[in-house]
Amino acid sequence: MAVAGKTKQRDAEATRARILAAAKKEFAKNGLGGARVDEIAERAKANKRMIYHYFGSKEELFQTVLEAAYIDIRTAERKLDLEHLPAREALEKLVRFTWTYYLKNPEFITLVNSENLHRGRHLKKSDVVTSFSRNLVSMVGDILERGADEGVFRRGVDPTQLNITIAAIGYYYLTNRYTGSILFERDYMSSEALDERLQFNIDTVLRLVSV
Amino acid sequence: MAVAGKTKQRDAEATRARILAAAKKEFAKNGLGGARVDEIAERAKANKRMIYHYFGSKEELFQTVLEAAYIDIRTAERKLDLEHLPAREALEKLVRFTWTYYLKNPEFITLVNSENLHRGRHLKKSDVVTSFSRNLVSMVGDILERGADEGVFRRGVDPTQLNITIAAIGYYYLTNRYTGSILFERDYMSSEALDERLQFNIDTVLRLVSV
DNA sequence: TAACGAAGTAACTGGTTAGTGCGTTAAATG
DNA sequence: CATTTAACGCACTAACCAGTTACTTCGTTA
Numbered sequence: 277m278a279v280a281g282k283t284k285q286r287d288a289e290a291t292r293a294r295i296l297a298a299a300k301k302e303f304a305k306n307g308l309g310g311a312r313v314d315e316i317a318e319r320a321k322a323n324k325r326m327i328y329h330y331f332g333s334k335e336e337l338f339q340t341v342l343e344a345a346y347i348d349i350r351t352a353e354r355k356l357d358l359e360h361l362p363a364r365e366a367l368e369k370l371v372r373f374t375w376t377y378y379l380k381n382p383e384f385i386t387l388v389n390s391e392n393l394h395r396g397r398h399l400k401k402s403d404v405v406t407s408f409s410r411n412l413v414s415m416v417g418d419i420l421e422r423g424a425d426e427g428v429f430r431r432g433v434d435p436t437q438l439n440i441t442i443a444a445i446g447y448y449y450l451t452n453r454y455t456g457s458i459l460f461e462r463d464y465m466s467s468e469a470l471d472e473r474l475q476f477n478i479d480t481v482l483r484l485v486s487v
Numbered sequence: 488m489a490v491a492g493k494t495k496q497r498d499a500e501a502t503r504a505r506i507l508a509a510a511k512k513e514f515a516k517n518g519l520g521g522a523r524v525d526e527i528a529e530r531a532k533a534n535k536r537m538i539y540h541y542f543g544s545k546e547e548l549f550q551t552v553l554e555a556a557y558i559d560i561r562t563a564e565r566k567l568d569l570e571h572l573p574a575r576e577a578l579e580k581l582v583r584f585t586w587t588y589y590l591k592n593p594e595f596i597t598l599v600n601s602e603n604l605h606r607g608r609h610l611k612k613s614d615v616v617t618s619f620s621r622n623l624v625s626m627v628g629d630i631l632e633r634g635a636d637e638g639v640f641r642r643g644v645d646p647t648q649l650n651i652t653i654a655a656i657g658y659y660y661l662t663n664r665y666t667g668s669i670l671f672e673r674d675y676m677s678s679e680a681l682d683e684r685l686q687f688n689i690d691t692v693l694r695l696v697s698v
Numbered sequence: 699t700a701a702c703g704a705a706g707t708a709a710c711t712g713g714t715t716a717g718t719g720c721g722t723t724a725a726a727t728g
Numbered sequence: 729c730a731t732t733t734a735a736c737g738c739a740c741t742a743a744c745c746a747g748t749t750a751c752t753t754c755g756t757t758a
Contacts, residue, residue: 287705288704306520307520309517309518312745312746313745313746313747314745314746322706323707323708324746325705327747328746329704329706333747389600389604389662392662393517393521393601394665396666396668399669399670405669406670409671434687437683437684437687440660440667440684441687444656447659447663451600452658453603454602454603454607455602455607455610458610458617460650472645473648473651476645479695480695483694484694496724497724497725497734499735523715525715525716534738535737536717536735536738537737540736544716
């Protein structure tokens with residue numbers, strides 16, 4: 277019997293987890309097409325055969341990584357507990373959270389980009405993720421309604437469009453930071469530049485919904 | 488001597504142009520890593536050898552395609568002639584143009600995404616593109632200043648940040664339309680959805696700069 | 699404790715792909 | 729018209745890469 281804490285010589289769960297973590301890094305760095313299965317195996321300190329044993333194929337591995345990434349961000353969003361905050365504060369907190377999440381989890385953006393290059397064909401096969409997203413839209417819908425009741429927000433703002441915009445203004449800045457830095461001759465990633473962008477985004481969203 | 492209009496059996500310029508057009512399609516569809524040189528040659532009805540003759544390597548071909556794409560959008564922006572419009576109209580026209588350009592030139596977005604996956608290493612080698620972009624920022628800066636003089640816009644809005652936001656709210660919606668359509672259970676590309684998004688974006692930008 | 703299933707490994711395969719060597723043919727030049 | 733230059737094509741290669749075969753080792757349980 278395996279004693280907890282003891283270094284097991286064989287540990288299916290641990291190996292699977294190491295593969296998943298390595299795959300996330302490799303897919304994020306090089307995209308689905310550019311990622312190398314051998315590289316993932318090496319990074320995970322696992323044999324390549326194990327990848328096929330646990331995940332079936334490179335594509336299924338990608339699908340699993342992508343699903344896990346979506347579940348992670350949606351779960352974090354739920355934990356924000358925005359229901360108990362005044363509408364204005366709740367919305368600002370969501371904008372801040374989205375920005376910070378992208379900043380701390382740059383793999384998320386690259387994974388989503390890669391999936392969209394492939395026309396969403398992996399996400400289509402997943403059904404867990406949709407229900408998580410419904411929750412997000414209703415969360416924002418609630419904030420908007422509450423804000424209108426409080427008299428600080430105008431009515432008639434589409435929650436889905438607002439959601440897309442909140443994501444867009446952070447996501448675009450970060451995903452296009454390389455070309456942006458070159459074209460606009462700015463350092464996109466200095467802490468001053470990041471702070472400035474976050475403030476601009478909060479301002480954009482609040483002006484959009486305010487009465 | 489080649490007679491104008493006569494179908495030449497050999498035409499360096501035409502072959503080069505066909506390769507470039509084919510490469511744009513292939514790179515946009517599959518990214519730099521996923522694009523196949525053989526596929527580009529076939530699509531261009533040129534021999535693969537010609538690609539290496541005119542462009543040297545796959546990477547240099549990509550760089551040329553990317554440069555051409557940037558020059559195209561920046562040139563189109565200049566032709567908008569926004570200087571002779573009232574500030575509000577000028578800004579709305581720019582938001583509309585940006586949206587429509589992305590919509591009609593979907594390759595542009597995918598090329599930029601691909602370049603950012605590769606950390607901008609091709610654009611770094613190009614110097615033509617930077618000067619084009621400087622022009623865009625000053626164009627928006629002028630509109631903002633003019634709007635403030637007219638009394639319709641507030642002062643202190645950063646033209647670069649505004650520029651980024653105008654691009655972001657259109658770009659993000661379109662590049663993530665596959666995952667978006669699945670997660671939010673909406674058809675992102677129906678003409679009603681597209682109209683609605685454009686209106687939302689115009690509204691977002693105007694509220695952002697208005698007094 | 700035997701035996702069975704699952705974890706793990708190394709070496710291989712078949713297909714693909716960027717890039718080339720070398721020969722051919724059309725057009726420009728003098 | 730002869731010669732040179734540049735466009736063009738065929739067929740090849742060396743490297744790469746996803747996926748597999750055939751095998752060993754460990755842990756669990758009848």
